[in-house]
Amino acid sequence: MFETGFQGSVQVLAEQLVVLNEDVILKYPSGILINKGVSEKKEVRLKKNSKVLGAVVVYDQDKSAHKIIKIDKKAEVVGDVFCSGKIQLTGKIIGTVYTSSFYLKTEASTYDNYIMNGMIDRKNLPNDFVRIPLFQHNHNRLYGAIKPM
Known part of the structure; x- marks a missing residue:
C-alpha cells in the first residue's frame, strides 16, 4: 500500500x-506487476488523484483466480x-488497455462490459514512451480494438 502523497519511481x-x-504519483518509468502466486484474488487499485506513469499488469493463467484492476475517478x-x-x-x-472484460460496480448492481x-x-x-513487451510469447492469442458506439 502506498500512503497518501507518496511520489517516486x-x-x-x-x-x-x-x-x-x-x-500518489508513481513517476516514469514505474511498473506494477501481480503475476502468479498462491492467492486466489489479485487486485490493483488506484484511488482518487493517483497516477501511474508506466505499466499496470495483473496476470494469472489460473481461470479461477479473481483478477481485478480498479481505476477510480480522477485516477490516471x-x-x-x-x-x-x-x-x-x-x-x-492514456495508452493501451488489454483486458478480458470491463465491469462497473455501483451501490445498486454490477454491470459487465460497462x-x-x-x-x-x-x-x-x-x-x-517505452512500451512493455506484453505479447512477445503469446502469438496465438487474438486481441482487437473496441470501438465507441
Whole structure:
C-alpha cells in the first residue's frame, strides 16, 4: 500500500494486492506487476488523484483466480494496462488497455462490459514512451480494438 502523497519511481512485484491511496504519483518509468502466486484474488487499485506513469499488469493463467484492476475517478495511468481479468475504469488511461472484460460496480448492481465516466486515450501517449513487451510469447492469442458506439 502506498500512503497518501507518496511520489517516486518504483517497480512493484506483488502476489495479491497493490493499493495507491489518494494523491500518489508513481513517476516514469514505474511498473506494477501481480503475476502468479498462491492467492486466489489479485487486485490493483488506484484511488482518487493517483497516477501511474508506466505499466499496470495483473496476470494469472489460473481461470479461477479473481483478477481485478480498479481505476477510480480522477485516477490516471499513462502507459500500458493489462488484466487477464476485469477492469473497472472510472478514471483515465492514456495508452493501451488489454483486458478480458470491463465491469462497473455501483451501490445498486454490477454491470459487465460497462465503462462509466472513464476514458481511454491511446493517441496521446508521449512519443518517447517505452512500451512493455506484453505479447512477445503469446502469438496465438487474438486481441482487437473496441470501438465507441
